[in-house]
Amino acid sequence: MTTPTAGTRPGTRQVRTGLLGIYLNDHLAGATAGTRRARFMAGSHHDPPYARPLRDLADEIAEDRASLLRVMRSLGVPRRGYKVAAAATAERLGRLKSNGRLFRPSPLTLVVELEFLRLGVTGKQLAWRTLRVLADADDRLDGQELERLEARAQRQLSTLEELRVTAVRDVLRGG
Secondary structure, three states, X not given: OOOOOOOOOOOOOOOOHHHXXXXXXXXXXXXXXXXXXXXXXXXXXXXXXXXXXXXXHHHHHHHHHHHHXXXXXXXXXXXXXXXXXXXXXXXXXXXXXXXXXXXOOOOHHHHHHHHHHHHHHHHHHHHHHHXXXXXXXXXXXXHHHHHXXXXXXXXXXXXXXXXXXXXXXXXXXXX
């Protein structure tokens, strides 16, 4: 059994928050970029097969970021603003990427953006899984909530894959 940190209830075990703080702030940076990109995509793609699922995903991804912030607060992990700012800046700069078109987005942009979001959601799912494992050692973490968040990430991955396959068919398949 781990020695409790000062100020905790006797008999509780806790995780070591130093390295976990770095890990969670890295995920917060990713969640910031993912939230911004999801909102941008939801506002940019109005075609029927994409519009509603992208809006729903953007809302859920923002909720998941808020959940991560709550977890960080419950663990006493400080938010590192410079990482969040760097991620927000990187996401914005990512919109300037070369896409073969000078003044408007390429049809390929949707495929690439969906793959980017899918990678981010995969990372988020792994973070929830990591925290769920740690919930056994720290009662500040709600294992059931983390299981719910992990399951939601899995549903998001399924939705993103369906959208990605549709976009591949729409954009890359001839005829």
